[in-house]
Amino acid sequence: MKPIRIGAGAGYSGDRVDPAVELAEKGSLSYLIFECLAERTIAIAQKARLLDSSAGYDPLLEERMEAVLPVCAARRIRIISNMGAANPNAAAEKTREIARRLGVRGLRIAAVSGDDVFNLLRSGNTDIEKPEGPLPLVETWLSANAYLGVLPLLEALQSDADIILTGRVADPALFLAPLIHEFGWSLSDWDILGQGTVVGHLLECAGQLTGGYFADPGKKDVPNLDRLGFPIAEVSPDGAAILTKVEGSGGVLNRATCTEQLLYEIQDPSAYLTPDVVADFSKVSFDQLAPDRVLVQGGSGRSRPATLKVSVAFRDGYIGEGQISYAGPNALHRAELARAILAARLDPLQFSELRFDFIGVNSIHGPQLSPTRPAPHEIRLRAAGSAASLASAARISREVEALYTNGPAGGGGATGSTREIIAIIAALIPRESVSHQLRILES
Amino acid sequence: MLLHEIAHARTGDKGNIVTISLIAYRSEDFKLLEERVTAKRVTAHFESFIDAPVERYSLPQLAALNFVLHRPLSNSVTRSLALDAHGKCLGFALLALEL
Numbered sequence: 395m396k397p398i399r400i401g402a403g404a405g406y407s408g409d410r411v412d413p414a415v416e417l418a419e420k421g422s423l424s425y426l427i428f429e430c431l432a433e434r435t436i437a438i439a440q441k442a443r444l445l446d447s448s449a450g451y452d453p454l455l456e457e458r459m460e461a462v463l464p465v466c467a468a469r470r471i472r473i474i475s476n477m478g479a480a481n482p483n484a485a486a487e488k489t490r491e492i493a494r495r496l497g498v499r500g501l502r503i504a505a506v507s508g509d510d511v512f513n514l515l516r517s518g519n520t521d522i523e524k525p526e527g528p529l530p531l532v533e534t535w536l537s538a539n540a541y542l543g544v545l546p547l548l549e550a551l552q553s554d555a556d557i558i559l560t561g562r563v564a565d566p567a568l569f570l571a572p573l574i575h576e577f578g579w580s581l582s583d584w585d586i587l588g589q590g591t592v593v594g595h596l597l598e599c600a601g602q603l604t605g606g607y608f609a610d611p612g613k614k615d616v617p618n619l620d621r622l623g624f625p626i627a628e629v630s631p632d633g634a635a636i637l638t639k640v641e642g643s644g645g646v647l648n649r650a651t652c653t654e655q656l657l658y659e660i661q662d663p664s665a666y667l668t669p670d671v672v673a674d675f676s677k678v679s680f681d682q683l684a685p686d687r688v689l690v691q692g693g694s695g696r697s698r699p700a701t702l703k704v705s706v707a708f709r710d711g712y713i714g715e716g717q718i719s720y721a722g723p724n725a726l727h728r729a730e731l732a733r734a735i736l737a738a739r740l741d742p743l744q745f746s747e748l749r750f751d752f753i754g755v756n757s758i759h760g761p762q763l764s765p766t767r768p769a770p771h772e773i774r775l776r777a778a779g780s781a782a783s784l785a786s787a788a789r790i791s792r793e794v795e796a797l798y799t800n801g802p803a804g805g806g807g808a809t810g811s812t813r814e815i816i817a818i819i820a821a822l823i824p825r826e827s828v829s830h831q832l833r834i835l836e837s
Numbered sequence: 838m839l840l841h842e843i844a845h846a847r848t849g850d851k852g853n854i855v856t857i858s859l860i861a862y863r864s865e866d867f868k869l870l871e872e873r874v875t876a877k878r879v880t881a882h883f884e885s886f887i888d889a890p891v892e893r894y895s896l897p898q899l900a901a902l903n904f905v906l907h908r909p910l911s912n913s914v915t916r917s918l919a920l921d922a923h924g925k926c927l928g929f930a931l932l933a934l935e936l
Contacts, residue, residue, distance in 0.1 A: 433852075434915065526852075526910075607847065614845060650845065650860065653899045657858035659849030661905045663894050679898050692898075710916065747911065749918040757920045759930045762885040778918040817915040818852065 395631045398576050400569060402625050403462070404428040405600030407435055407452055411461050413601065413624040418465045420640045421626050425572045426466060428458065428475035429565050429598045436562055437707030437816045439480035440537040450481030451488065459492045467498045474547065474568050478559040480537065482507050485559045486835050493837035501837040504555035506546040508830030509562040511704055511823065512538040523701060523822040534708040536816060540823065541703045543669030546830040547571035553834055562705070564668045566594030577631045587671035588695025589633035592678055595666070596637060596655055596690065600624045603637065603655045605645030618644025634691040636683065647686045669702055671695040701822035710817035711746070713780050714787030716794025716810040720802065721772035728802040729773040735801055736777050739793050744786040745779040780815065788812045841932035844870060848928035853913040855906040855924040857931050860899065867900035873936055879904055882934055886927065
């Protein structure tokens with residue numbers, strides 16, 4: 395059996411589109427995967443769907459599909475993505491419309507749903523474990539989605555789908571499913587599923603494997619980040635994979651980039667929980683075979699958890715923010731005076747928390763970890779607060795703006811914003827209480 | 838000498854948890870990381886950000902340590918008032934540690 399080449403076309407919803415086109419054109423791929431769902435993305439999409447029942451999928455779906463569909467269709471590259479977000483069916487319909495418009499006929503487009511467990515959770519007809527504490531009032535909920543595993547994706551692949559669009563699916567499963575499908579791996583061969591999960595985890599953030607989020611000039615230099623190439627995994631039937639990228643693309647792929655990404659967002663490396671396997675990353679090794687070619691092996695696993703993780707998104711009040719700059723002689727003292735004015739004007743009873751920062755001094759690492767240095771030439775004062783009501787949160791940007799005419803000398807560049815907080819809490823439900831649905835359209 | 842001279846790091850986040858990998862540029866320096874950058878020391882370093890002891894995992898074949906920081910729940914990504922709500926800049930605070 396030949397190795398399978400899988401490319402990562404996006405690492406988040408707003409990611410660059412041109413590297414995906416480059417992968418489709420020059421990557422000799424069998425599969426192109428777009429991972430586009432962060433924790434809150436579905437809740438934001440659900441808000442859009444509530445306003446318009448044909449909305450609620452990834453905002454860049456159209457742009458991405460228009461860019462890659464013709465070349466993927468011509469080269470028989472299958473596309474798998476969670477760009478369905480809160481509305482996989484609408485995403486599939488939109489994709490069919492784009493395919494027809496571009497003259498691409500006969501494409502099979504699958505929509506995977508069933509991750510939306512909002513009504514199930516609300517009905518109380520399932521056991522719920524609450525590892526992060528009690529769930530908030532149901533009235534505040536925006537969405538509740540279970541992390542599905544490879545099963546619906548395998549069904550879609552067996553139905554000869556060319557494009558698969560899902561809502562919430564565990565990120566590595568988007569990559570693991572085509573490997574299981576191609577190589578006929580057993581769904582209870584935990585070690586191979588663990589190694590496949592390593593490959594999926596390494597690829598799911600796209601450019602973060604090939605030199606993105608890595609450069610530290612003089613210490614870790616990365617060439618041509620402006621045209622960073624996205625990663626490809628050339629996976630063998632035994633799960634070992636060579637990680638690479640399109641020749642001539644920007645970025646770098648070496649043991650250091652791979653090691654950073656292997657541990658990215660990982661807690662205990664020996665127990666990475668997914669719906670399909672508890673993967674063990676602790677014995678993974680990387681070997682540099684050639685420039686931009688790294689062999690990864692050594693992933694293993696244990697039996698999958700009995701429960702599925704659910705992310706419940708809920709409305710949790712508002713955050714208001716404002717910023718204003720001071721520069722030149724005595725800038726820090728003028729900024730400190732402005733802060734004192736704001737602290738006196740903003741009624742602490744209206745805010746559950748208030749915070750002031752001097753950007754450029756200690757706003758990021760905090761007072762304890764920011765060494766005292768001579769006062770910088772320019773200071774940006776930032777005020778932020780959380781409040782139960784929009785009106786209270788909006789006081790912050792108003793009070794910061796009012797510093798122009800009522801505050802210290804020489805304030806400039808005031809900005810402000812107010813936004814709703816969409817918070818996330820995790821719960822666990824038995825996997826038996828979740829069922830998926832598959833719908834296939836043809837262009 | 839700052840940790841930044843001999844090691845690199847990447848920061849990730851999940852809710853109120855921040856993870857920081859710490860990787861020696863040269864595998865022969867890994868022993869020094871293991872000896873000097875203890876969970877206890879990293880806990881003290883990030884005292885103002887966390888409300889539980891830091892956990893440390895060791896991956897000798899990669900010359901890497903992995904740290905797990907628990908921030909208060911009020912400081913999760915979605916609720917934090919910090920400019921860097923994710924805590925993504927904290928890896929470089931670790932690299933500023935004096936060895």
